[in-house]
Amino acid sequence: MSHQLLFTHLNRIAPVPEAEVGKLMALAKVKALKKKEYLFQEGQVARYVGFVNRGCLRYYRLDDSGKEHIVYFAIEEWWIGDLSSFYSGQPTTFNLQALEPCELFLYTKETFEQARQEIPAYDRHVKLLHARATDARLETMMSQRSNTAEARYLKLLEGFPDIFQRVPQHYIASFLGIKPQSLSRIRKKLAEGK
Amino acid sequence: MSHQLLFTHLNRIAPVPEAEVGKLMALAKVKALKKKEYLFQEGQVARYVGFVNRGCLRYYRLDDSGKEHIVYFAIEEWWIGDLSSFYSGQPTTFNLQALEPCELFLYTKETFEQARQEIPAYDRHVKLLHARATDARLETMMSQRSNTAEARYLKLLEGFPDIFQRVPQHYIASFLGIKPQSLSRIRKKLAEGK
DNA sequence: GCAAAACATTCACCTAGGTTAACTAATTTT
DNA sequence: AAAATTAGTTAACCTAGGTGAATGTTTTGC
Numbered sequence: 001m002s003h004q005l006l007f008t009h010l011n012r013i014a015p016v017p018e019a020e021v022g023k024l025m026a027l028a029k030v031k032a033l034k035k036k037e038y039l040f041q042e043g044q045v046a047r048y049v050g051f052v053n054r055g056c057l058r059y060y061r062l063d064d065s066g067k068e069h070i071v072y073f074a075i076e077e078w079w080i081g082d083l084s085s086f087y088s089g090q091p092t093t094f095n096l097q098a099l100e101p102c103e104l105f106l107y108t109k110e111t112f113e114q115a116r117q118e119i120p121a122y123d124r125h126v127k128l129l130h131a132r133a134t135d136a137r138l139e140t141m142m143s144q145r146s147n148t149a150e151a152r153y154l155k156l157l158e159g160f161p162d163i164f165q166r167v168p169q170h171y172i173a174s175f176l177g178i179k180p181q182s183l184s185r186i187r188k189k190l191a192e193g194k
Numbered sequence: 195m196s197h198q199l200l201f202t203h204l205n206r207i208a209p210v211p212e213a214e215v216g217k218l219m220a221l222a223k224v225k226a227l228k229k230k231e232y233l234f235q236e237g238q239v240a241r242y243v244g245f246v247n248r249g250c251l252r253y254y255r256l257d258d259s260g261k262e263h264i265v266y267f268a269i270e271e272w273w274i275g276d277l278s279s280f281y282s283g284q285p286t287t288f289n290l291q292a293l294e295p296c297e298l299f300l301y302t303k304e305t306f307e308q309a310r311q312e313i314p315a316y317d318r319h320v321k322l323l324h325a326r327a328t329d330a331r332l333e334t335m336m337s338q339r340s341n342t343a344e345a346r347y348l349k350l351l352e353g354f355p356d357i358f359q360r361v362p363q364h365y366i367a368s369f370l371g372i373k374p375q376s377l378s379r380i381r382k383k384l385a386e387g388k
Numbered sequence: 389g390c391a392a393a394a395c396a397t398t399c400a401c402c403t404a405g406g407t408t409a410a411c412t413a414a415t416t417t418t
Numbered sequence: 419a420a421a422a423t424t425a426g427t428t429a430a431c432c433t434a435g436g437t438g439a440a441t442g443t444t445t446t447g448c
């Protein structure tokens with residue numbers, strides 16, 4: 001279980017001594033998820049937050065009429081979890097499912113707090129991630145309001161091209177907030193009209 | 195400048211000794227805004243976060259084609275500001291404008307940090323508000339995806355009826371993510387079809 | 389390696405909400 | 419209190435994306 005990727009990841013933001021990353025790893029629980037397995041599902045308490053060391057997952061909710069809405073995909077170097085449920089202990093309304101075999105580094109409330117207290121660099125990192133998560137939700141919301149599905153598709157294609165190699169198209173559609181048929185139509189139009 | 199409302203507000207969540215609220219008030223800068231005045235506008239740094247003691251404001255952004263999108267309305271007992279810009283010192287992309295004459299209790303980064311350090315109850319309160327803000331953005335996003343404009347209108351009417359007495363209808367439309375004409379149409383249909 | 393299931397594409401048709409524009413209140417401003 | 423601006427309503431028409439159903443293509447599980 002190398003912590004190579006975690007090390008690289010943390011250093012991307014600010015230099016962190018390798019020893020600190022070792023501490024962080026020591027507190028983590030390494031967990032493998034098979035394809036289609038869940039880290040948690042609606043109704044459970046999201047007891048872990050974690051780092052994706054390998055694999056790809058989707059975070060989604062079922063609406064009142066049972067339709068799935070994907071909020072985000074997580075691949076290597078993403079932090080995952082439902083912070084709201086994690087902190088409050090209330091059951092989550094979301095589902096976090098592996099789309100590929102995954103390897104995760106997980107923290108419980110206890111190990112997470114310990115890590116934040118013992119490793120100041122990690123605490124700063126977490127604060128940053130919190131802020132970014134809030135911003136990201138807001139940006140998604142604004143983008144949904146101001147842009148057409150086609151524009152959002154192109155933006156995703158530009159900013160996150162790998163995802164198309166890794167997740168089925170109907171999940172991409174769900175992430176974009178449209179139906180698979182509509183995504184097909186958009187792709188067709190772009191391929192022709194180009 | 196009574197802190198009555200702030201006292202009531204904080205106690206709604208957990209009991210806070212009145213003396214603590216006095217400390218909090220002592221750190222605040224009381225600011226009046228006239229109707230249509232801005233606390234901040236796009237491009238400026240959002241130097242304050244604050245508590246609405248009286249009045250009503252809208253928080254909105256202009257999209258690439260110059261259209262306004264209202265993210266939230268704030269009335270008495272709301273906390274306002276762009277946390278992202280406040281913490282980072284980067285210019286905000288939002289506008290915060292008074293829709294009525296307002297009285298705000300404002301905190302700078304310095305007084306805010308001091309308040310959080312000196313008043314543990316306030317620190318807990320702030321953490322709670324952060325978490326709620328993130329959740330609220332996510333819920334708005336999900337609601338936008340799963341519900342029609344009509345459903346969102348009815349939900350607003352139910353959960354926040356006062357707002358219709360206080361803000362012009364075209365702002366409500368902007369908040370709901372539709373055009374004023376569409377809101378008119380929806381209201382008409384509901385009035386008839388009832 | 390085959391059957392079953394899950395994915396993707398296409399098409400015809402439908403609908404919520406956008407657009408444009410005309411008309412009528414309400415507010416502000418002077 | 420008139421003039422000017424800002425708000426709200428209505429209606430005809432348009433368009434992005436939803437629905438349903440048929441058809442083909444991959445994956446998956448045994």
